[in-house]
Amino acid sequence: MRTRVLSCLVLFALAGAAPGQTLTIYSGRGEALVQPLVERFTAETGIEVSVRYGGTAELAVLILEEGRASPADVFWGQDAGALGALSQAGRLLALPADLTAGLPGIFTSRGGFWIATSGRARVLAFNPAGSAPEPWPSSVFDLVDETYRGRVAWAPTNGSFQAFVTAMRVVHGEDLTETWLRGMIANDTQAYRNNTTQVEAIAAGEVDYALVNNYYLLRFLASDPDLSVAQSFFDDGDIGNLVNVAGAGIVVTSGNVDAAQRFLRFLLDEQAQRYFTDEVFEYPVTTDVTPDPRLVSYGELLAASPDVDLDVLEDLEGTLELLREVGLL
Ligand SMILES: [Fe+2]
Numbered sequence: 001m002r003t004r005v006l007s008c009l010v011l012f013a014l015a016g017a018a019p020g021q022t023l024t025i026y027s028g029r030g031e032a033l034v035q036p037l038v039e040r041f042t043a044e045t046g047i048e049v050s051v052r053y054g055g056t057a058e059l060a061v062l063i064l065e066e067g068r069a070s071p072a073d074v075f076w077g078q079d080a081g082a083l084g085a086l087s088q089a090g091r092l093l094a095l096p097a098d099l100t101a102g103l104p105g106i107f108t109s110r111g112g113f114w115i116a117t118s119g120r121a122r123v124l125a126f127n128p129a130g131s132a133p134e135p136w137p138s139s140v141f142d143l144v145d146e147t148y149r150g151r152v153a154w155a156p157t158n159g160s161f162q163a164f165v166t167a168m169r170v171v172h173g174e175d176l177t178e179t180w181l182r183g184m185i186a187n188d189t190q191a192y193r194n195n196t197t198q199v200e201a202i203a204a205g206e207v208d209y210a211l212v213n214n215y216y217l218l219r220f221l222a223s224d225p226d227l228s229v230a231q232s233f234f235d236d237g238d239i240g241n242l243v244n245v246a247g248a249g250i251v252v253t254s255g256n257v258d259a260a261q262r263f264l265r266f267l268l269d270e271q272a273q274r275y276f277t278d279e280v281f282e283y284p285v286t287t288d289v290t291p292d293p294r295l296v297s298y299g300e301l302l303a304a305s306p307d308v309d310l311d312v313l314e315d316l317e318g319t320l321e322l323l324r325e326v327g328l329l
Contacts, residue, residue, distance in 0.1 A: 022048040023259045026063060028056025028077040029246060033280060041266050047259045056082045057159075057316070063091055063251060073254040074263055076117070078246040079163055080310035087113035088314055092249035093257065099264060106243050106305050107285040113311075114249035117267045118276040119283035121214040121301065122164050122242045125231040127202050136232070140211070140240025144183030153190045153198040153210035156328040160195065160213050160244065166319045167242045167308050174322070181326045191328070202229045211240070218281035218294055233296070233304040243305040244313075246282065 027034050031053050038049045052059070056077035063070050063086060075092070077083055086092050092113040100108045100115055107116035124137070137143055143152050155161050168177045190207050192198045198210035199220055212231070220227050234240040248267060250260040266272060273284040277291045283301055284291055291298065323329045 021256060021259060022050050023073050023256050023263060024071050025049060025051045025074045025076055025263070026059040026072040027051050027053050028059050028079070028082065034076075037267075037272060037275065040271075041263060044266070045259075045262060047262065049263075060086050064089055068253050070251055070253055072251045073256045073260045074248055075251055076246070076248040076267075078120070079159060079313075080245050080247065081163055081166060081313040081316055083109065083114045083245075083247050083249055084311045085314035086249065086251075087111055087311060091252050093252050093254070095250065095264070096261065099261065099268075102287075103268075103285055104302055106302065106308075106310070107245060107247075109247075109249075109311050110309055111311055114247045115264055115268065116245035116247040116285045117272075118246045118280075119285060119301065120160070120244045120246065121233075121283065121305070122160070122240060122244070123212060123214045123231040123233060124240065125199060125202055125210040125212050125217055125229055127205070127208055127228055128230040129228045130205070130208055138235040139238045140234055141180060142234075143189070143209070144180065144187050146187070148187060148209065150188040150190065151208040152184070152187070153192050153201050153207040154184070155192050155194050155198055155211075156323055158194050161211065162316060162319050162323070163244050163313060164211075164239075164242050165323065166313045166315060167244075167306070168239050169315070169319065169322070170312055171239050171306065171308055178322060178326065181322070181328065185326065185328070199229055203227055213244075214283070214295065215281035218292060221294065233300075236303045237306050238304075239306045239308075241304040241306060242308060243283070243301065245285075245310060246276075 038051060042049055056079050060082035063072055063075060075086060087109060094112050100112055192201055195212040195216040198212050199216050201207045202210055217229055217231050248264055254260050268286055270288045273286050273289040276282050277284050281292055287298060
């Protein structure tokens with residue numbers, strides 16, 4: 001009996017988990033993507049995981065509402081705005097420096113409160129067989145020019161588009177952002193429901209360009225390699241190339257900080273990083289993994305990305321107000 005208890009203790013010590021320990025994750029990332037990883041984590045560490053799935057913004061609000069009673073140990077969302085809202089409200093623990101040390105600036109919180117788990121870049125999609133590639137706009141601000149009249153798609157109700165508008169407000173100010181939005185409307189920019197329908201609109205010849213996230217096209221190409229749509233960045237540093245993140249942080253009231261840190265480290269390891277780029281065509285955040293070859297290289301991504309503090313993209317309400325004011329919502 002004594003030996004059995006001892007060997008149990010040894011097993012748990014090896015696994016680094018206390019008996020009965022359960023890590024609670026609030027995940028704005030979908031179950032189909034997350035569940036296989038969670039199972040691998042439990043198999044490797046012996047740490048049981050319970051996941052509450054929901055919308056990224058909705059779960060961040062829930063953590064704020066639950067306050068000190070929140071059962072969440074880890075928040076994992078797919079928008080820097082939600083991570084910023086939690087860190088600014090003092091709801092995320094500062095992470096140990098070694099966890100963030102190897103990551104480029106665009107993939108960490110400046111305050112050290114969360115890590116990116118993958119990157120999601122804004123790109124300009126186009127029809128390579130059409131007239132679209134000429135002249136290639138150097139900036140998203142160029143799309144208000146007469147040359148692009150009626151030829152560009154956007155999705156004003158889409159969360160990724162709205163995060164991009166928030167970043168534009170932060171970097172270029174309210175006035176310039178409003179001027180750009182009104183200029184785009186005046187230039188007959190075509191509104192679509194989401195990223196998917198925008199990519200389809202290019203393939204169908206309805207528009208020549210679309211402001212989308214990088215991974216949609218690759219999902220289409222996985223089933224139809226001949227689809228006549230390509231994508232590229234604007235000039236290096238342009239706000240149109242915003243790299244948003246899926247990312248994770250540890251909730252300040254967590255009683256499982258060690259297990260939570262292990263989970264974050266696990267998300268940064270090579271297997272998990274490869275999984276993100278192979279499964280959903282996002283960018284890996286660590287240089288150990290080469291992204292899907294149809295995505296631009298890691299070095300190009302870092303060069304293209306604008307310099308934006310992802311911790312201050314939390315003002316979605318201000319963006320929604322502006323979009324309503326100009327008549328887009
Ligand atoms: Fe998306």
